[in-house]
Amino acid sequence: HRCRSGLTVGEFDAKVALESGIKKNKRLQRHTKGGFVFSCPHCVIYGFHVMLRGESPRDPFTVLYTRLNRRDLPLYLIHDNACKLRAYAMRREPAFFADVRFLVDRFHFHHTTAEAHKCGPSYNTDYYDSVRWVNTSAVESCNAFLVKFKTQAWHSSLVAFMIILPNQVSGRNSALLRVDEPKLRIAGRADTWRPSVRQRLLMY
Ligand SMILES: [Zn+2]
Numbered sequence: 751h752r753c754r755s756g757l758t759v760g761e762f763d764a765k766v767a768l769e770s771g772i773k774k775n776k777r778l779q780r781h782t783k784g785g786f787v788f789s790c791p792h793c794v795i796y797g798f799h800v801m802l803r804g805e806s807p808r809d810p811f812t813v814l815y816t817r818l819n820r821r822d823l824p825l826y827l828i829h830d831n832a833c834k835l836r837a838y839a840m841r842r843e844p845a846f847f848a849d850v851r852f853l854v855d856r857f858h859f860h861h862t863t864a865e866a867h868k869c870g871p872s873y874n875t876d877y878y879d880s881v882r883w884v885n886t887s888a889v890e891s892c893n894a895f896l897v898k899f900k901t902q903a904w905h906s907s908l909v910a911f912m913i914i915l916p917n918q919v920s921g922r923n924s925a926l927l928r929v930d931e932p933k934l935r936i937a938g939r940a941d942t943w944r945p946s947v948r949q950r951l952l953m954y
């Protein structure tokens with residue numbers, strides 16, 4: 751059977767599929783809306799996520815929920831928008847995030863501008879002994895590093911950038927040994943580090 755276009759059903763479907771495929775490719779984004787990194791308090795970047803839309807609590811939620819097992823989640827998660835992130839996570843996967851303590855970093859919590867956090871003391875790192883001596887703004891130095899690739903990200907395709915960025919991040923992480931050496935004594939004893947970090951930084 752042929753329709754008015756003179757094509758068989760199979761040919762018509764193939765044509766429609768081809769056309770919608772072209773449209774999809776056209777809409778495929780060429781550039782990122784920025785990178786989102788996860789780091790420990792010693793500025794080691796554990797992973798990154800390339801955002802295709804503006805940043806929202808969906809970004810950290812998706813990464814933690816889809817890439818980690820529940821038992822590998824951090825006990826303390828510090829984020830400049832931790833209160834919104836906690837609400838977002840608890841509405842969707844309360845059991846998965848049950849053991850995670852969401853805290854706002856000191857800098858953003860004590861901000862006195864219009865964006866000041868009024869979400870209450872439970873997000874204040876000052877009330878938690880375990881994070882008292884922790885640098886809660888460690889990730890900012892990672893951001894300063896990532897900003898350097900802004901131009902490169904704009905001029906390379908998204909696919910190429912996804913290959914370049916992990917290499918840059920790995921290079922930076924392995925170069926951290928020299929940066930951290932004088933601070934090792936105050937950063938914490940190496941035998942208390944996670945084995946993977948110890949292997950990465952000390953090669954044993
Ligand atoms: Zn660390």
Ligand SMILES: [Zn+2]
Nearest residue numbers: 833867868869
């Ligand atoms: Zn808040």
